[in-house]
Amino acid sequence: MKLRPAILGICISTCFWGCLPKPLPIEVDQVEPQIVVSSQVIPNQVMVITLSRSFSALEQGQDSDSLSEEFLNQLLVENATVTISYEGVTDTLFDLPDVPGVYASVSTPQYDHVAYTLSAYDPQTGSTVSSTEEMLPFVGFDSVAAVRGSSNGFDYIDVSYSFTDPPGSNWYMVNYYAEPEENIQFDPLSPDQNIANFTQLLNDKTFGTFEFSDTYRIYDWDSTNVYVSISNISENYYNYLALRSKSENFFTDLVKEPINYPTNIENGLGYFTTHHPDVRFIQLD
Amino acid sequence: MLLNIYGSGAVVSGYVKDAESGEALMFTTVYVTGSSVGTTTNQYGFYSLSVDSALIKNDSIHLSISYVGYQTVQRSVPAGRHVELNFDLKQATNELKELVVVASQSKLEEELKSTEMSMVRLPVKQIKSLPAIGGETDIVKVVQLLPGVAKGSEGGTGMFVRGGDADQNLVLLDESIVYNIGHLFGFFSVFNPDALKDLTMIKGAFPSNYGGRLSSILDIRMKEGHQNKFQGTGGIGLLSSRLTLEGPISKKASFLVSGRRTYIDQVFKLVELFVPYYFYDINAKVNYIVSQNDRIYYSMYYGNDVLKFDEGDVVEEEASDTSSGNDLGLDFGFTLGNLTNTIRWNHIYNAKMFSNISLISTNFNYNIRGQIFNNQLLIRSNIFDLGIKADYDYYYKADNHIKFGGMFTHHTFKPNIISTQGDITEFLESSEGEKLFTQEMAVYGQSDKEFTDKIKVNTGLRISGSVVEGKVYTGLEPRLASRYLIDKYNSVKLSYSRMKQYMHRVSSSTVALPTDLWYPVTRTIKPQSSSQIAAGYNHIFPKWQISCSLEAYYKWMNNLIEYREGANLILNNRFENELLQGSGDAYGLEFFVKKEEGNFTGWISYTLAWATRDFDDLNNGERFWAKYDRRHTVSTVATLKLSKRWTFSAVWVYSTGSRFTAQIGQYVMPNATYTGFDIIPIYTARNAVQMSPSHRLDLNISLRPKKDRKFTGEWNFGCYNFYNRATPYRIDIVPIENGLGYRYQQPGLFGFIPSIAYNFKF
Structure with missing residues (x-):
């Protein structure tokens, strides 16, 4: 670099960056920890509830990679009393051995159009959370197929499927998973490294007929095994997922107003869902 | 006798201009000397003043014309039913302070007597000597210094007038709407001060000739x-x-x-x-x-x-x-x-x-x-x-x-x-x-x-x-x-x-x-x-x-x-x-x-x-x-x-x-496919934190x-x-x-x- 530009560069840098004002401190009250609920239903087998606690914005970093397993374990709510009530019956869920914060029931029957009420009591904080959700009818695939392809240097998989949309207003979640390669251990803290997953949300207002079929192209997937699932979900959960999906958009993330995600948990956070998915496995050539 | 000649009075009209450049001087006060009867020039420098016969003395109408920064002119004109009279005002010099003071006083009195309120007029000449980022005089940033105008982010040209939004300001340049008033993501306004004469900012009491926006009119000439x-x-x-x-x-x-x-x-x-x-x-x-x-x-x-x-x-x-x-x-x-x-x-x-x-x-x-x-x-x-x-x-x-x-x-x-x-x-x-x-x-x-x-x-x-x-x-x-x-x-x-x-x-x-x-x-x-x-x-x-x-x-x-x-x-x-x-x-x-x-x-x-x-x-x-x-x-x-x-x-x-929606907590939720976790932020209520x-x-x-x-x-x-x-x-x-x-x-x-x-x- 010549001398004159170097001096000019130093001057400009001094003017514009050297005098950047010192940021001002500010105190903002933190939200009290709340119980966070998530749930999963495996059709005709098990209902699983996971309880954890929210934590301060100043406690850990802003991305999942910065959370240690030890810290995550601290968040899980142990020894809680968790029940699910339906049609006048109350089932108490049991702790999964060696998996703190996870509660399951294998005896709870799964009835369509029945309201299931979750209640969880945390003896440590004395707080109780609850939520009620109607179990929607099971909707499964009529057909599913997948084809691998490549275009202009991009690998993709076309997943074609069809299903029958029951009468009335319905909302669906179609999930696509790529099975991790055998030599990579599944690590839930770093999902992007070991498993690909996509979620497609469907609203039957956009369907032309009751027999809905679609082909979804997933770019940059090079897996040999693909899982595809469909779930008939509630409108509220559909809106919740749509909001989360929108916030993952890079541009939206840049310019959006912050979003407080909705919850159906009274006195807590998260989402209690009772949908039961139809999961299909496809092995590609 | 006078009443017979002039009937209900006389009308004097014309333009008021800068003597040197010939620029029209808008909002110049034109008064019958020694009375409260007067008017101001409009946005094009035109005035019209009806003078009652009682104010016509010795077959003459005595007028005072004043504008801030200019020497006040006092002129007697022969009365007639319609008198066309243009005035050229000279810019003030320090040697003529008294005339300048008169001009200023006339303007103050006119402001006091006018029905206009929530309005500020600024000659661009007046704001050119004010400090600015990088020495770039910016009229929008000067407007942000007026009461009722909140600025947006620092250095930006956003204006939030009396609690309104940034798009509720009608910005006119010689009567044309300017939709985008900012350069460089809004850090500089598009208005080159050398080409401008005057600006009027109106935040309320809107005259009925203006409309189309809720919060303000910025009329730049x-x-x-x-x-x-x-x-x-x-x-x-x-x-x-x-x-x-x-x-x-x-x-x-x-x-x-x-x-x-x-x-x-x-x-x-x-x-x-x-x-x-x-x-x-x-x-x-x-x-x-x-x-x-x-x-x-x-x-x-x-x-x-x-x-x-x-x-x-x-x-x-x-x-x-x-x-x-x-x-x-x-x-x-x-x-x-x-x-x-x-x-x-x-x-x-x-x-x-x-x-x-x-x-x-x-x-x-x-x-x-x-x-x-x-x-x-x-x-x-x-x-x-x-x-x-x-x-x-x-x-x-x-x-x-x-x-x-x-x-x-x-x-x-x-x-x-x-x-x-x-x-x-x-x-x-x-x-x-x-x-x-x-x-x-x-x-x-x-x-x-x-x-x-x-x-x-x-x-x-x-x-x-x-x-x-x-x-x-x-x-x-x-x-x-x-x-x-x-x-x-x-x-x-x-x-x-x-x-x-x-x-x-x-x-x-x-x-x-x-x-x-x-x-x-x-x-x-x-x-x-x-x-x-x-x-x-x-x-x-x-x-x-x-x-x-x-x-x-x-x-x-x-x-x-x-x-x-x-x-x-x-x-x-x-x-x-x-x-x-x-x-x-x-x-x-x-x-x-x-x-x-x-x-x-x-x-x-x-x-x-x-x-x-x-x-x-x-x-x-x-x-x-x-x-x-x-x-x-x-x-x-x-x-x-x-x-x-x-x-x-x-x-x-x-x-x-200004207000901010701050993150005050977070929690962990599995993603929709249950293959990993997302960290979900918890925010305050919208705009709840004051910085x-x-x-x-x-x-x-x-x-x-x-x-x-x-x-x-x-x-x-x-x-x-x-x-x-x-x-x-x-x-x-x-x-x-x-x-x-x-x-x-x-x-x-x-x-x-x-x-x-x-x-x-x-």
């Missing part, structure tokens, strides 16, 4: 061009340079051409840094005196922001890296510009009737293009307005000035025209957008009548409408402004205004992007409306040439527009589905004291304000604070002429911090040459944010230095920035 001699002015600053040329074309015509260009790109190039961005402006104006009763003006503004980044730049940047760039086919950039054209015809029908008819076109467009490998993306958006506007002044009597007129504008919107080529078409298809044609129209009338010496009332009605997609919206907009003159030093004023707005800007509320679109109301998105009442008390200190005002206001706003949480507005042709409508309230108190004449000039303004919003689908349906709800704002602006050569100016600003107050001192000192020569230069040495204090614009979470946890901090954008600029005139 360009110079007309020197009618007597050729001259040039210009300036060389750290960020840009300007040159203005003006002069007579013939005895009846003059011109003005002004240009400005930044050289941020060129300056950084010197230090081998690559900043592929610049902006430029061109202003031009021609006026032609057709006859004593007819004048024609043509004015034009064209400005553009240009960002251009291509493969050649990459290769140049990384010349040593042979693997980079060569095969990318990289080309990225955007242009963002306004083009306005106005043709105006002033016509004097008779001594009492004046009209201005304007043909106006405005074109605002942006183009974003990107290319990598064989993929091409071109996004274009465009608004084109073609309109006609007619304004009539009828000086019915000395105590009753009637205005009426109308406007019609045809808007053509072409948002989000997308053109793609290559593999990118798999993801993003070409689309023509949804072209939309709308019409906006209004008729108005108002009477500014003095009922007694103490009571004057301006009553107006504007009927506005818009036709869009076959749907017709109409709005009745009553206006009322009244004044009660307590004595010669005190008056109280009261006003009511109703406003309708048929366009809005589709924009993220957090960041101003070149992709922000203006869009009209639709079948489902209704026009925004507001009602505002304001009460004010005015006091003048003629001896010190100081005026004070205290105003209280309350504004109700309906059908305000916000966006759904998580709304994606970029490349979204269906953004109508993302819009929400709600209401808002704003109220506050404003104190303003100003001194416009003398060696020491400036003003102090204080604003105490509240602004809230209420949307069913935002913040759980609970009322929340507007983002720029700043409780206290103080601005102190001072200019001191130390000597003939040295002028010192300072601006000190204090304001309560720290900010205050800033800007200084400037000007040095003029010892003697006036044909070519005179002036040096300006200044600094922005003298004591380098941050003006918070966001709240970040950052790691604590010792690595144990995190903390909040509020960064500022601009620290201490010294500047040097050289302005010249020849």
Whole structure:
């Protein structure tokens, strides 16, 4: 670099960056920890509830990679009393051995159009959370197929499927998973490294007929095994997922107003869902 | 005898101009000497004064004509039924202080007596010596120092007037709407001060000839061009340079051409840094005196922001890296510009009737293009307005000035025209957008009548409408402004205004992007409306040439527009589905004291304000604070002429911090596929956190040459944010230095920035 530009560069840098004002401190009250609920239903087998606690914005970093397993374990709510009530019956869920914060029931029957009420009591904080959700009818695939392809240097998989949309207003979640390669251990803290997953949300207002079929192209997937699932979900959960999906958009993330995600948990956070998915496995050539 | 000759009196009319340049002087006071009978020139420098026979003495009418910064002229003219009389006012010099004081006092008295309130007029000459970022005088940033005007983020041109939103300000340049008033993402305004003459900011008590926005009118007038001699002015600053040329074309015509260009790109190039961005402006104006009763003006503004980044730049940047760039086919950039054209015809029908008819076109467009490998993306958006506007002044009597007129504008919107080529078409298809044609129209009338010496009332009605997609919206907009003159030093004023707005800007509320679109109301998105009442008390200190005002206001706003949480507005042709409508309230108190004449000039303004919003689908349906709800704002602006050569100016600003939605917690949730976890942030209620107050001192000192020569230069040495204090614009979470946890901090954008600029005139 010549001398004159170097001096000019130093001057400009001094003017514009050297005098950047010192940021001002500010105190903002933190939200009290709340119980966070998530749930999963495996059709005709098990209902699983996971309880954890929210934590301060100043406690850990802003991305999942910065959370240690030890810290995550601290968040899980142990020894809680968790029940699910339906049609006048109350089932108490049991702790999964060696998996703190996870509660399951294998005896709870799964009835369509029945309201299931979750209640969880945390003896440590004395707080109780609850939520009620109607179990929607099971909707499964009529057909599913997948084809691998490549275009202009991009690998993709076309997943074609069809299903029958029951009468009335319905909302669906179609999930696509790529099975991790055998030599990579599944690590839930770093999902992007070991498993690909996509979620497609469907609203039957956009369907032309009751027999809905679609082909979804997933770019940059090079897996040999693909899982595809469909779930008939509630409108509220559909809106919740749509909001989360929108916030993952890079541009939206840049310019959006912050979003407080909705919850159906009274006195807590998260989402209690009772949908039961139809999961299909496809092995590609 | 006199009554027999002159009947009910005489009418004197004509133009008031600057004696040197021939520029029309607007809002000049013309009074019958020794009486309270008078008037002011309109925006084109025309006046008409009906003089009662009782005021005609010795067959003569004795008139005083005064304007701040000019010598007061007192003239006796032979009385006649209709007297045509033009005045040329000379600029004040220090040797004629008494005449200047008279002019200033007349202006103060006129302000006191007028029904106008919530209004500030600033000659551009007055603000040129004020300090500014990088030495770039910026009229919008000066407007932000007025009471009731909250600034947006630091350094930006966003204005939030009396609790309104940034798109509720009607910005007019020679009657053309300027849709995008900012360069460089809003850090500089598009207005080149060298080409401008005067600006009027109206925040309430809106005259009925203005409409179309809820919160303010910023009416900016360009110079007309020197009618007597050729001259040039210009300036060389750290960020840009300007040159203005003006002069007579013939005895009846003059011109003005002004240009400005930044050289941020060129300056950084010197230090081998690559900043592929610049902006430029061109202003031009021609006026032609057709006859004593007819004048024609043509004015034009064209400005553009240009960002251009291509493969050649990459290769140049990384010349040593042979693997980079060569095969990318990289080309990225955007242009963002306004083009306005106005043709105006002033016509004097008779001594009492004046009209201005304007043909106006405005074109605002942006183009974003990107290319990598064989993929091409071109996004274009465009608004084109073609309109006609007619304004009539009828000086019915000395105590009753009637205005009426109308406007019609045809808007053509072409948002989000997308053109793609290559593999990118798999993801993003070409689309023509949804072209939309709308019409906006209004008729108005108002009477500014003095009922007694103490009571004057301006009553107006504007009927506005818009036709869009076959749907017709109409709005009745009553206006009322009244004044009660307590004595010669005190008056109280009261006003009511109703406003309708048929366009809005589709924009993220957090960041101003070149992709922000203006869009009209639709079948489902209704026009925004507001009602505002304001009460004010005015006091003048003629001896010190100081005026004070205290105003209280309350504004109700309906059908305000916000966006759904998580709304994606970029490349979204269906953004109508993302819009929400709600209401808002704003109220506050404003104190303003100003001194416009003398060696020491400036003003102090204080604003105490509240602004809230209420949307069913935002913040759980609970009322929340507007983002720029700043409780206290103080601005102190001072200019001191130390000597003939040295002028010192300072601006000190204090304001309560703007509002922010801060993250206050987080939790872990499995993603929808149960294959991993996401960390979900928990935020406060919308805009619940008030950031720290900010205050800033800007200084400037000007040095003029010892003697006036044909070519005179002036040096300006200044600094922005003298004591380098941050003006918070966001709240970040950052790691604590010792690595144990995190903390909040509020960064500022601009620290201490010294500047040097050289302005010249020849």
